[in-house]
Amino acid sequence: MLIVEQFPVLVVAISLLSAFTILVAGLVNKKSCCFISIATILVQLVMAFYILNHVLTEGTIHYWLGGWKPPWGIEYVVDALNAYVLVIVLFIALICAIYSKRSIEHELPHKLVSFYTVYQLLITGMCGVTVTGDMFNMYVFLEIMCIAGYALIASSKIGLKAGFTYLVMGSIGACFVLLGIGFLYSVTGSLNMHDLSLLLPPLYGNRVVQAAFVFFFTGLGIKMAFFPLHTWQPDAYAYAPSAVSVIIAAAMSKVSIYAFLRVLFSVYTAEFIRIYAPLTTVISWLAAIAIIFGSVYALAQYNLKRMFAYSSVAHVGYIMLAVGICTSTTLGLTPAVMHLLNHAVMKGCLFLIAGAFIYKRAELWDIMKFPGLGRKMPYTGIAFIFTALAMCDIPPSAGFVTILYLILAFLEAGQFIFAAVILFSVIVTFFYFFHVVEMMYLRVGVEEEIEKERGEIPMSMLIPVFLLAALCWITGVIWLMKIPFPILDAVNSMFGLGVVP
């Protein structure tokens, strides 16, 4: 009989153990690494579903490490938001692990063992940030995640410079987070998130507490590539190996956003945001600029992965815009939490497809070389069109649902200018995806070349692509049928949002 209360710690521990197992197994048989990784993530994903089910039916899970009572010991807390993010992260990790088998064998043939070891450490870090209820523990897992990320990005030759830039900026972000934790500790003497949320309200006027918040905002803003701090992101996404691009774009950025939401609503509370109302104005306007900037820059790119990276800047903007207006609507965090899943699925699928083109021929990162590609790779091309339509927010896709709820929230809050920003972004998104589709289908390539190079990517890469492309639409329908709404309601009621005072 398995006990669901212990799953949060097992999710992290299994992943960490499998990292070392892979390292040892790699000495004997290099091919086994991938299967160990997939098996581990599958077990973790099943656990994550059990946790989600348990959280929704029985309530929040508290796990005390070593039996030490909080606030003295480290506590793992899993509520509706954690469990939901955990499922997203592990699902994307599983898809990416299946896809990486052929992709990594093709791109990094000599580094299979080390790739899967570091990949598993990355997943350990992501799960750790998600399940923990302790500030310092969160910092340590954030660093495990990011250090693994730096190493993975730099594992390809062209990614070296991008990896180093990310390392420097990411370390500055991590140092700011550490400094913020130190500030909070110096005024409260506690590191437990729940304990902090009880100790902080009388101290909201304190300069140290306010300075700590600025440090958290800046530090986690770097990690999630929020607008003025995104400069590392386009290079890192574009030059990383294709499987790595998928996991960092779809899962890692979501974990950083989750960490920010946790600090904003669980450590500081919605009350803090209501007292310092200019805070939400700053977040909303930065997010609006991020959306415009990201969309316009994506239009100007001829490197496919860079285009998707700038589009990610815009989509982080969507989520933060939803966070910025969460206190002034009855929808609360609904659009933000919704878009965590929607963006993970859509951007994951786009990077899988970009990787598939590069797998086919190394220079196919360049959109100018795309003519005739739609006929060379018919199935991948169709998957790309479906995902692009979802990104362009055609109903009932995942992108459409986000836009719908965002605009409902803006209309309710009376912020029409942000609704205009979103509509502008949708139009620009349509243009840059149309440009790619036009290059693939409407421009005719050389006939003999098309005949010679006709051929698809291997089945183990095609199935993940199709699965995510289908999910882009299925999640949209599921959201519209309001099936996962208990999660959103639980998140809103937990954070005291959704009621306008």
Place this chain on the structure above:
Amino acid sequence: MIEWFIEELLAKYNYWVSIILILIGFYAMIAKDNLIKKVIGLSIFQTAIFLFYISLADIGPIPKGTAPIVSEEMIHMGYVYVNPLPHVLILTAIVVAVATTAVALALVIRLYEEYGTIEESEIIELERQRGL
């Protein structure tokens, strides 16, 4: 003036030192062209934060706190103890810092093998020539 000097600077000199070190490290990370110097800046930045945490631990009044090994005899003699928790946190943070520095140095070595230089501007120039 002198009172201010004693209260704000001397009594809190360890905090001032850590702030100055943080700024030095931060400057080196964003302004230096040499990648090794950036890594050195990173180390200074992290170490300065460790100093800040260690300063937090000493919560005792003027007879400064001693090592937190509690015994009956010491309590009778009126010893004050430092808070051990920041020390433990920093022990973990040092491990994180070592890992970051190790990855950073490994990347610098790979960059040197690839481009033959560790000046950031020259690497960017070489990348531009390769058409990336």
